[in-house]
Amino acid sequence: MHRFFVNEKNILGEEQKIIIDDKEDVKHIGKVLRLSQEDRIEICDGQNIDYIGEIISLTKSEIIVNILERRLSKTEPLVNITLFQGIPKSAKMDMIIQKCTELGIKRIVPVVTERTIVQLKDEKAETKKIERWQKVADAAAKQCKRGRIPTIAYPISFEEMLNEIATYDLRMIPYEQEENRGIKGLLKNNGDYKSVAIIIGPEGGFEKDEIIAAQGKGALSVTLGPRILRTETAGFVALSILMYEMGDLGGI
Template identity: 60%
Template sequence: MNRFFADRKNIIEDQQRIFIDDPEDVKHIGKVLRLAEKDIIEICDGENGIYIGEISTISKGKVEVKIQEKKISDTEPPIEVTLFQGIPKGAKMEMIIQKCTELGIHSIIPLNTSRTVVQLKDRKDEIKKIERWQKIAQEAAKQSKRGVIPNVGQPIEFSDLEETLAAFDFAIIPYEKETRIGLKSLLKNKIGQRKIAVIIGPEGGFEEAEIEKAKEFGSVPITLGKRILRTETAGFVVLSTLMYELGDLGGI
């Protein structure tokens, strides 16, 4: 069944109606999928609520759906992982957002570090980037049947982590010079802990001073093995392992 997201303001439960007015979704429903009146679709409110509905009308700028059933999404993992991603070059950030959304990420925060090469020009450029990244998260959430659209936050500085990490049960930061603590051994003592922060450096990795600061902030440096992973790979590996060990990847 095809799934779409709708703004809460467009879900009118007392009238059993939902309006989809995103231009791309309207076009996709009518022109690409060639859905018609009386076809059944799923609509997600982005907050874990799922509505099964019958298309009642399709117009140029809007699709109206009659609600038949409401349920809670069962596709969200039991853990909330936030990825603090050192901003990489090119389209790597887009791929990271897409794949992490598929794997069940809760939120993604772009991170400026000492070795971050990409610099957003100004506030206008930053807003444009965030909107683009959020749209990618939404499309990936739709494709992977997520009940929640991961939030792509505003970029933060490395120093901002000190205050931000206080909200998490634990935080990990993969570092190529760490040889003692591995992710496997660390997670043995983390069963039942729900809010997790993962901090990934940009292409050039972290400076040693940043690792020391991260430790002061409460983060645990870990090794991911003897091979050096790219920035666009490291987050996937950590998230996949967390979902397998503490989440629902592979079933219950």
């Protein structure tokens, strides 16, 4: 069943109707998928609630759907995980966002570090890039039937990140010089976590002083194995291990 996201204001509870008015979705439903009256679709409000609905009318500007069923989404992990990602070059961020969205990330925060090569020229260029990244997250969330769309934050400095991670129950930073502590052992020796921050460097990794600063804020360095992973790989490998060990991937 095809799945779409709508804003909560588009869900008319008393009338048991949902209005889809996003131009791209309207076009996709009517022109690409060629759906029509009485066809059923799945709709999510982006707040972990799913709806099964039946199309009752289609126009060029909106589609009205009759609500048949309302239920809690079963695709969201119990732990809230944020990826603090050192901004990489080219389209690597697109893949990072897409794959982490599929795996259940809640939020992705681009971080400017000492080795960050990419420089956002001005506020307009920054906003444009964030909007594009958010669209990547939207599409991935739709494809993998997420109950929430991950938020792509505006870039922050490494120092701002250090202040922000203090609010998380667990802060981990994969580091190639860490040899003894893995994610499995880290979770085994500690209690339950409701929020986790994963901190990944850009190409070339973090400077030593950045690792020390993060550790000073309570970030625990972990190994991802004997091989050096690229920045576009490390984040979703760490996320995959974390999700598996917490019982979200492949059962308990």
